[in-house]
Amino acid sequence: MQSQTRTVAILGASGYTGAELVRLIATHPALRIGALTGERKAGMAMAEVFPFLAHLDLPMLTRIEDVDFSAVDLAFCALPHATSQAVIAGLPRGLKVVDLSADFRLRDPADYEKWYGKPHAAVDLQAEAVYGLTEFYREAIRAARLVAGTGCNAAAGQYAIRPLIEAGVIDLDEIVLDLKAGVSGAGRALKENLLHAELSGGTHPYAAGGSHRHLGEFDQEFSALAGRLVRVQFTPHLMPFNRGILMTAYVRGTPSQVHAVLAARYAPEPFVHVLPFGALPSTRSVAGSNYVHVGVIGDRIPGRAVVMVTLDNLAKGSSGQAIQNANLMLGLEETAGLLQAPVFP
Amino acid sequence: MQSQTRTVAILGASGYTGAELVRLIATHPALRIGALTGERKAGMAMAEVFPFLAHLDLPMLTRIEDVDFSAVDLAFCALPHATSQAVIAGLPRGLKVVDLSADFRLRDPADYEKWYGKPHAAVDLQAEAVYGLTEFYREAIRAARLVAGTGCNAAAGQYAIRPLIEAGVIDLDEIVLDLKAGVSGAGRALKENLLHAELSGGTHPYAAGGSHRHLGEFDQEFSALAGRLVRVQFTPHLMPFNRGILMTAYVRGTPSQVHAVLAARYAPEPFVHVLPFGALPSTRSVAGSNYVHVGVIGDRIPGRAVVMVTLDNLAKGSSGQAIQNANLMLGLEETAGLLQAPVFP
Amino acid sequence: MQSQTRTVAILGASGYTGAELVRLIATHPALRIGALTGERKAGMAMAEVFPFLAHLDLPMLTRIEDVDFSAVDLAFCALPHATSQAVIAGLPRGLKVVDLSADFRLRDPADYEKWYGKPHAAVDLQAEAVYGLTEFYREAIRAARLVAGTGCNAAAGQYAIRPLIEAGVIDLDEIVLDLKAGVSGAGRALKENLLHAELSGGTHPYAAGGSHRHLGEFDQEFSALAGRLVRVQFTPHLMPFNRGILMTAYVRGTPSQVHAVLAARYAPEPFVHVLPFGALPSTRSVAGSNYVHVGVIGDRIPGRAVVMVTLDNLAKGSSGQAIQNANLMLGLEETAGLLQAPVFP
């Protein structure tokens, strides 16, 4: 099945998700990196931009316009949103693409404009894109040309809630998602609140009250599943660590049933692990890997359960998910290159 | 008013709350430390146990039985729960005491036994003790002989919720408290999960589902205020930082009204600061100090608000609160010794 | 002695050293803040720029040109180097000034140009400035109009080495200074290597090989003391914590003599504490305070000693030192406002 090596390009390789793609592909048995782009860093070696990749023999960073896409089987697009839609619109139409930006997550152009503040510039591609939450869109991804990677927080919330909506075991009007998010999810941007001196040693909420853009994904996906409008409450908190997301989801339903539904749903999944009832997950137990841990506990108040999901935002929440999807799109083993254990301590 | 210096003893000075008392009293204008005890460290200097206090001229650590309480105006008791009740029962009956343990927080002996797993050994003192949440028990504290310091998490939750219950502006059956707690709240105990290698770089929930002992305080206080049983949901998460608590409280009520009630209630308080509507607090903005920051935002779902409270668990959540109460009990200025600004970064 | 309150201005209050000045002055018994400036943040409240100062009643940030210096007794200048010399040159000539920048640390204009890359624009002021290492320039500082705050790393190294040169007990050609420096020393600048995601969880050397600018101070001060050229080796390492410096100094001399010289020299000093021979200091034991801890140990190789100095770069290494000097310049108690204990944990 993996007799043949496939060549990939990584567009936007100078950010964290780009570097994470390189890290994971470095030991992937069937992928090789044919091109790396970085507009502002074109001409530099990846080892200059990311010294932790110095041991690898990698192509130099180039501009996108200098990539020979005829030699590329699939392009990962790790560019900022808005830029991504413009770039992908200019790629050869037959080229398989996994986009890691927010540009193709929302199917409805009006939703995109609502959450991202301007009209979508590639509406036809938006219609074509398949939502990249592998465990729930596997067959569509296998057949897709363009896959839209999910938001990392949106992924965590969906692992908690989707099976419960599907099974009809929770109250759709009473879902509270309290998120703890590692800082690498914010990227390598030069912002004051991302400085070590500002961020370490404490925590704070951000984008509270319903303003976080990943709500667009929750609304789209949960409502489609439920066949009615579903709106969750969602409060993210910025954490003083680099990798990892913990979603604490408060739901109304029978705790044992909530656990049973999740355990059954994820039993065949290679990367999603449901802990025994009452066991509590930790971000440390999945950091550096493509694994997801799910815990369920009942509250002392009958009829209320807490579902806790942890994943690594850069791996399963972004670049690992992207490779998992690329494996499917290229006819490779879905888990290829993704079985590395988490790193602890 | 502060013409006379008062002498205090700190029983259990070898733990974090004991050291924090010393730190704060070091620059208190009207308190002097007459005795420090630590059973296992008796005979040692504080500078050996806590080198950060090396610049101070402090009494040696002694055993409690070696303290001359006739020269002491007030004793802070920073001992583990269960030990504390036994020790305080043996102190001179006229001695003013501020207890920082959990032993006198719950008024009902049955509640104590339920949450702490064994009968209370000093039921008469339990009845006498005044609950130490200064802003809500100020006059009783002023007159009290024995004040029970609150749980640090319990304090944070009550700053968010108490005025809202009093004002009748929230649904009493729909309160979710999601806590992020710095690790010093767990004390200096040698536990695997408190090691740097285990704790740094990630987060995890603990005591979820209604098992955290501070729920006993929430139940007692909220139910008394409401005149009916009030039970909240409460999920604590252990944070990879040392000082600070962030309580994210999800309530049902009109957000602007929620904000107005809190702003009005805390306007005269010297240590509790309500941010403008929509502004979000950070633990970093209060760490090292006795200040509390409160933020309120409305959710996109009408009728739902999020109240966020930050405080320093060792200062306002424990030792700062204790000194604030001691000031009242000794007839000193309430804010004496507590006006140090937070330390940032 | 402190019967009268003095009014100070803080120029450049929107950076970390400016905020630290505000933090310390907040509980200073004899200073009040009359003006705060921040060119880019003029018109904002300090609470917006630094929410941890929200509890204080402070003047709004203004432009320097809008400050009425006739009502100011002393100005702290916490501006970037190069800017500072221009600003101070424009201040009223009678105004006392404590400069926290690098602009007046080097007495020789040629040295300034060598280390800072361009000619000094206020050479007359440079000649007038007194070097601000309080314990060694106390009387000159008391009489000075313009005091130049030292580099934070330069302070740490000098506490280790100066008395040893003065006493003639070490080999002047064999001094190695290995520095571990908390990140707040780099200021609030938006640089990639200062991001939490880049800096936390590891360490790296920087400005190695003799290129760090604080070498200019070491060269000037040590050579003047020795009466000959003294050049040290100096390798700084950036640490994943916010406050604190540890200088590990390798010297040649008799360890017990090294310890004795330092212990005797600092015995009368209120802020410099020499640990017993063989005891090792920690940055945590001074963080948040104006204290310095000094440790000495002998190596197993006879004739070699290691001197270790810890201080808080923002406090004793910068803003605390500045206030200590200001106290002297204003005829106040030298320790006024600076006796706060370190914050631990």
Added chain:
Amino acid sequence: MQSQTRTVAILGASGYTGAELVRLIATHPALRIGALTGERKAGMAMAEVFPFLAHLDLPMLTRIEDVDFSAVDLAFCALPHATSQAVIAGLPRGLKVVDLSADFRLRDPADYEKWYGKPHAAVDLQAEAVYGLTEFYREAIRAARLVAGTGCNAAAGQYAIRPLIEAGVIDLDEIVLDLKAGVSGAGRALKENLLHAELSGGTHPYAAGGSHRHLGEFDQEFSALAGRLVRVQFTPHLMPFNRGILMTAYVRGTPSQVHAVLAARYAPEPFVHVLPFGALPSTRSVAGSNYVHVGVIGDRIPGRAVVMVTLDNLAKGSSGQAIQNANLMLGLEETAGLLQAPVFP
């Protein structure tokens, strides 16, 4: 060459180096884990002891006496020193063993007793053991039955210094090693100074002055290489991060020559990467991997150079090194299972 899978046992799998062996072997192409032991945790699943390994299908933890060594090709011994020598003495004499403890690092029984405080109980095995610094003992390791893993700090220092002694380009009497060591090197021990609240946010030296046990390895190895007694100065500092070592080595020699010697020596090595002259390494660039980064810079003082070595103490400093050696001992590809990229950020 790797046609056949070999079975390994991990004795002492409940500590960090044991868990790291499991992590790395999880994706090793030619090793399978046949047995895991943990005396106090016998009967438990690894997922209970280390939840980050929950995705793996692993044997239960057993007692050593319950392992069937006839089915084991090689045993990794990750036990505490002193315990290790007793256990290995009781293993089948034909069994290949890689010991990760300190028990077989020192060849001279008198040295062992000097540094570890009691006589060695398996002197015959001590004589047989090969020192496990792969790049310098490769052929002996290939032929060995018992290999002694090096100290993690000792490895870092030797990567810096060995080639320089061999080439005769440095002064043997003037070597200063200043170490910055991540905390996982101290293991999972319950010690107060390893608590997050004690360790985070600062640094301090430890075992200074020539008392650190890894000096025994430096003395043995450097003296043997030089053909004369070589004693270095060595000061370790405990760092507030989990993985990674930075050794800053001060040497006397021509910097360009120092760099050239190291670059030439390590050019053929798969895991040791020498940076361009003047480039400075970071622990972050190797954390989670088996790679070593080496940097060299010249001091401004002629004839002095600084060599900086970074490696991951748990990987290349311990468990990765152990697997690299096991690969050689079992006739496998030396790099098998060890090519995972570092994890950043």
